[in-house]
Each structure stands twice: as structure tokens, then as C-alpha cells.
Amino acid sequence: MKKHLWVNVREKSLFVWRIPSFPALFLINFIFGLSSSFFAPFSSIFGIDEAGMSNIGFGVFMTIMAIGGVTISSYIAKRSDTRTSRKKLMIIAAAAGVIGYTLFAFLRNYLALSLTGFFILGTAGAAVPQLWAYARDALKQANIPTEQTPFIMNIFRMFFALSWTVGPALGSGLLLSVGFKGLFLSVAAGNLLALLTIVFLLKDVPRGQVSMKKAPAVGKYVKKIHIFAFLAAAFLLSTATSIHMLNMPQFVTKVLNGTEMDVGIIFSVPPMFEVPMMIIVGILATKMDNAKLILIGFATACSYFLLLSFVTEPWQIYPLQVLSAAQVSITGGIAISYFQDFIPEAQGTATTLYMNTTSIGSTLGYLLFGFISQVTNYGSLIIMYTVLAAVGLLLLVFFGKEKIKDSKASKTKVQNF
DSSP states (O other), X not given: OHHHHHHHHHHHHHHHHTSTTHHHHHHHHHHHHHHHHHHGGGHHIIIIIISOOOHHHHHHHHHHHHHHHHHHHHHHHHHHHHTSOHHHHHHHHHHHHHHHHHHHHHOOOHHHXXXXXXXXXXXXXXXXXXXXXXXXXXXXXTTOOGGGHHHHHHHHHHHHHHHHHHHHHHHHHHHHHHHHHHHHHHHHHHHHHXXXXXXXXXXXXXXXXXXXXXXXXXXXXXTSHHHHHHHHHHHHHHHHHHHHHHHHHHIIIIISOXXXXXXXXXXXXXXHHHHHHHHHHHHHHTTSOXXXXXHHHHHHHHHHXXXXXXXXXXXXXXXXXXXXXXXXXXXXXXXXXXXXXXSTTOHHHHHHHHHHHHHHHHHHHHHHHHHHHHHSOHHXXXXXHHHHHHHHHHHHHHHSHHHHHHHHHHOOOOXXX
């Protein structure tokens, strides 16, 4: 049985590499992931310790960046589904990343950083949603069976996770050796490499096959209770995750008395497990109800956050990161392709709606982290974001049942590649 599973995985994985544009898409996804893994784990250290922001000021700063990303990427999403090619928009977004992170290497003024974060990095934030939407368009062009999409998109997401296996540790090394100036210039260089890859290795998708004359009204979809519950749950989990992301470096260095290297290792452990887990989850997604898999992912996230509240030494977090990997393998992979199927006629709008929902959740998380960490300790924050994740899980349990039922009714027999 195990041998048969391995052969099946190997055959499917080899097939994915033969899909037009996907080798280049894998590379671009890896580059964007590596760039983000250099900055995200150390963002709170940059804002609070390097730029001298207060906890509240840092929360507002991250909120400004998130609002810029949501606003600008929403506009870009409409353009991508109606007029402008995704390739051109990805080029613009990657170029904005080069400029924005180069400025971050030298700027320390709060207003200058905020304006750069809102306008320039807000534009750069559209790159990943457009990349995912481009990948779905590429699958349609290649006539890949829709039931195989979750597996392929999880493989696609795996390359983003793969970059995080080395990114945070490498980022912590850069931070210790060349400081934030060198770290941000490295992120800018990564965006430049992505820009060149997009320009020379991707082709424009013919507008007639994937574009529309008018962007769809998403309101009619969001009004459906199971879809709204899914978005609300994703919003709450994103809020919890963003608080966790900002809180972890402070919790490790100031409560557990760890170092920046401990932080780098902690953020590097999950992706090592995410890579094989995403393959497994991708296969499971072609054989069972995706809604049930997402429920498992949310339950795993709640368990992970809860167990974090009991740690007393940095090393105790290392094994818990396996649970983090498990939940990300589900909620960071098939959840997007699962939601894209809600608006199949406009992949850019669907992808951006989902990612903007999680971005708004992150925005709330940034504000909560800034204000609450000002009046309480970093350990107490863990309990708070555990509760948020638990509420998201309950929303899926009680209001996602219609979708689970629909999934069972519509489940089709999986075909082999």
C-alpha cells in the first residue's frame, strides 16, 4: 500500500512539472516566499527595536501597510479580471517590491516608512494573489481535471513553504551580520530576481480565454451563509496568526530570554514539515471532502496555540512547530483553491477576496498586538489569539455544515493523471 502511494505521488509530481508555465511559477513562488521569510519573522524587532516605535505605534504602522495592500490589490484584482494581463500586473508589483524594500533599508522616519509601506509595498502585495490566480488560469489552459486542482495547488504552495525552511534562519544570520540594512537589500534583490523571472519566463495569458468585460459582484456569493462563515473563520484565524507572528519574537527574546537565532530556528522548523505534509494533504484533497480537511486544520491551529501557553523555554517550542506545519499545510494550501471554486469565473477576484479577508484579519491583529501588548505581557497574548482561532473553528462547525453537505453531494470520482 505504501509503495503504491509513493508511486502515485511520484507520478503526479512529475506530471505537475510538465504543465506549461509551472516550472517558472514554482521558481517565482519560491523567490517571493524567500523574500517574505526574510522580513516577516523580524518585523516587530525592526519596528520596535530598530526604528524605535512604541508597541502601539508599531501596530498602527503594520495596519497602514495592510490597508495599503488590501486597497491597492483589490483595484489590481479588478484590472486583472477585466483588462490588464496578470503578467504585466505581476511585473509592476515585483518592481514595487524592489523599490519599497530598498527604501526600507535606509529609512527610519515613521512617516516615511508608513508612506512607503502603504503605497509602494501595498502595490507589491498584489504579486502573490496574482501569481496564484495566474496558476489557476494555467491549469485551465492545460485542461487539467478540476478534481486534481487541490493537489496541484498544494504542490504550488509547497514551494512557498520550502523557501521558509531556510529563509528565517538565513534572515537571522543576515540580521546578525549586516543588520536590517543588509536584510532589506536582500529582500529587494529577491524581488528583482522574481521580476526578471516573470519578464523572461512567463507568457501573457490570452485575454479571451480568462478575462471578463465586467468584474463579478461578489456580494451574491458572500451572502451565502457557508461562504460567509468560511470567510469569517479565515478572518479570525488570520487575526490570531498575525498576533502570533508579531508576538513570537518578543515572547522568545523578552519572556523566555532567547535570542534572534532562536526566533529564526522557530520559524524555520514548520516549513521543513510543511513540504511533505502538503503533498500528503494534496492527495487527501483529491479523495475526501475538502471542507472536513479545513476543519481539521482549524482544530490543529487551536491546539498549537493552546500548547504554546505552557512553554517555559525556547527549545520547547521547536517540537510544537510540527502542529504549526500541519495547520498551514491545510489552511495555507487547499483553503485558497477551495475558495477559488466559489467564484470560478473570476479567479483574480476570488483569490484577492480571500487574501484581502485574511489581510484585514492581519490588520486587526496588528492593532490588537500593538494596543494589548502595551498593557499586558506577551505570554497573555497567546491565550487571546487562541480564543480567536477557537471562535473561527466554531463558525465552521455550526455554519459550514451546508457547504460540507454540498461537498458530499457534489463529490466526484477522482481520475488518475
